[in-house]
Amino acid sequence: MSTLVIEKHDITLEYVTDCLVIRQPDAPVRTVPLSRLNKVICMHNVQLSTQLIGQLQHRGIDFIVLNNRYVNHSFALYANTHQYALRRCQQYAWQLEPSQRLLIAKIFCAHKFRVSLRLAQAGAEHRLQAQLGMALESLAKVSQEEQLRGLEGSVQRGLFLYWRQQLDPAWGFEQRIRRPPPDPVNALLSFAYTVVHQEAVRQCKKYGLDPDLGFYHRLAYGRQSLACDLMEPLRPKVEQWLVKVLAKGELNRRHFSKNRTDGCFLGKEGRLLFYPLFDQQLPMFKRQLAAHARWLVNYLKQPDQTATNLEVVA
Numbered sequence: 264m265s266t267l268v269i270e271k272h273d274i275t276l277e278y279v280t281d282c283l284v285i286r287q288p289d290a291p292v293r294t295v296p297l298s299r300l301n302k303v304i305c306m307h308n309v310q311l312s313t314q315l316i317g318q319l320q321h322r323g324i325d326f327i328v329l330n331n332r333y334v335n336h337s338f339a340l341y342a343n344t345h346q347y348a349l350r351r352c353q354q355y356a357w358q359l360e361p362s363q364r365l366l367i368a369k370i371f372c373a374h375k376f377r378v379s380l381r382l383a384q385a386g387a388e389h390r391l392q393a394q395l396g397m398a399l400e401s402l403a404k405v406s407q408e409e410q411l412r413g414l415e416g417s418v419q420r421g422l423f424l425y426w427r428q429q430l431d432p433a434w435g436f437e438q439r440i441r442r443p444p445p446d447p448v449n450a451l452l453s454f455a456y457t458v459v460h461q462e463a464v465r466q467c468k469k470y471g472l473d474p475d476l477g478f479y480h481r482l483a484y485g486r487q488s489l490a491c492d493l494m495e496p497l498r499p500k501v502e503q504w505l506v507k508v509l510a511k512g513e514l515n516r517r518h519f520s521k522n523r524t525d526g527c528f529l530g531k532e533g534r535l536l537f538y539p540l541f542d543q544q545l546p547m548f549k550r551q552l553a554a555h556a557r558w559l560v561n562y563l564k565q566p567d568q569t570a571t572n573l574e575v576v577a
Contacts, residue, residue: 265299265300265301266300266301266302266303266304267283267295267300267302267303267304268304268305269285269303269304269305269306269309270305270306271287271306272306272307272308272309273287273288273308273309274286274287274305274309274310275287275309275310275311276303276305276309276310276311276312276315277311277312277314277315278297278312278314278315278317278318279294281296281297281298282294282295282296282297283295283296283297283300283303283315297318297319297322297324300324301323301324301325302324302325302326302327303319303324303325303326303327304327304328304329304469305327305328305329306328306329306330307328307329307330307336307337309328316340319340319342320340320342322342323342324342325339325340325341325342326339326340326342327339327340327468327469329465337464337465337468338468339468339469339471341471347471350471350472350560350563350564351471351472351473353563353564354472354473354476354489354563355473355476357478357563358476358477358478358482361408363478364408364478365405365406365407365408365411365478367478367479367492367559367562368408368411368478368479368492369402369405369411370571370573371478371479371492371493371495371496371555371573372402372411372414372415372479372495373399373402373572373573374496374572374573375415375418375495375496375498375499376395376398376399376402376418377399378496378497378499378500379391379395379418379422379499380392380395380396380399382499382500382503383395383425386425386429388425391421391422391424391425394417394418394421395418395421398414398417398418401414402414411479415479415495419439419498422499422502423438423439423502426448426502426503426506429506429510430448430506430509430510431509431510433516434446434447434448434509434516435447435448436448436449439452441453442526443524443525443526443527444526444527444528445526445527446527447509447514447516447518447519447527447529448505448509449526449527450519450526450527450528450529451505451508451509451529451537452501452502452505454529455501455504455505455541456494456498456501458541458545459494459497459501459548459552460487460490460491460494462545462548462549462552463487463490463491463493463494463552464487464490466490466493466549466552466553466555466556467487467489467490467493467556469553469556470556470557470559470560471560472489472556472559472560473489474487474488474489474490475487475488475489476488476489477489477490477491477492478492479491479492479495480492480495493552493555493556493559494552496551496555496573497548497551497552497555500547500548500551501548504544508537508540513536513537513540514529514533514536514537518530518532518533518536518537519533554573555573558570558573
């Protein structure tokens with residue numbers, strides 16, 4: 264049993280005699296026996312028959328549609344709805360229980376701290392190493408969510424200070440400011456975080472989790488909090504990659520524009536350079552997010568038999 268991923272648009276999917284039929288303009292017709300599948304994932308703008316949907320549901324095959332541009336338009340038709348209902352019920356129950364919520368939040372933050380520590384060790388940044396070492400020690404003593412947020416916030420500020428030291432001062436990066444981004448570094452951070460967050464939402468939906476209900480990030484209007492949880496340990500790697508791109512001279516300040524309304528933003532020429540670079544890195548980010556989602560699914564199902572160190576699975 265396997266997953267069929269259809270990444271192209273303008274495709275028609277049909278059911279014919281125990282097979283999924285894939286039709287694409289100017290291409291040979293393809294058929295895949297449904298007996299080989301347990302999941303079908305496709306992009307938006309794919310046409311399909313209701314007969315196929317019925318067969319997928321009848322045979323226990325999940326059908327997931329992903330929209331890269333408008334992530335909220337992604338959806339899933341799960342065949343084994345009982346399985347995912349139980350999973351989400353457990354997620355709902357645990358995110359309402361302060362002790363369970365804090366436990367999972369600490370696991371995500373601990374992984375972020377360890378990832379950051381490895382980056383600091385590789386860069387021989389002793390001050391940040393010391394801060395992260397103390398943060399990991401303090402984590403065991405954290406008993407309140409506000410304590411955890413204060414600790415994680417301090418670590419993130421330390422990371423941004425470290426990244427600023429790695430960058431040419433001409434980039435003008437002083438601190439993280441989201442809206443509007445005042446400098447090229449903040450503009451690139453906002454873009455990268457947005458794309459990674461969209462992928463985190465997709466991984467939540469792919470594994471039958473509710474992306475809106477997190478453990479470290481609490482329920483808030485307009486925020487998909489569990490997706491934020493999944494990407495939290497990945498933020499240091501995203502930041503490190505962006506710093507390397509700028510340090511290598513892949514972009515320069517002429518690739519950016521600025522106005523009062525939007526702040527600083529990447530121009531057309533810069534986008535043509537940056538997007539291919541980001542696309543090369545995105546598969547690694549996707550693998551990490553998928554590993555975090557799988558870990559949470561296993562933990563919700565068997566907490567006593569699941570490793571609490573995310574480095575084991577990521």
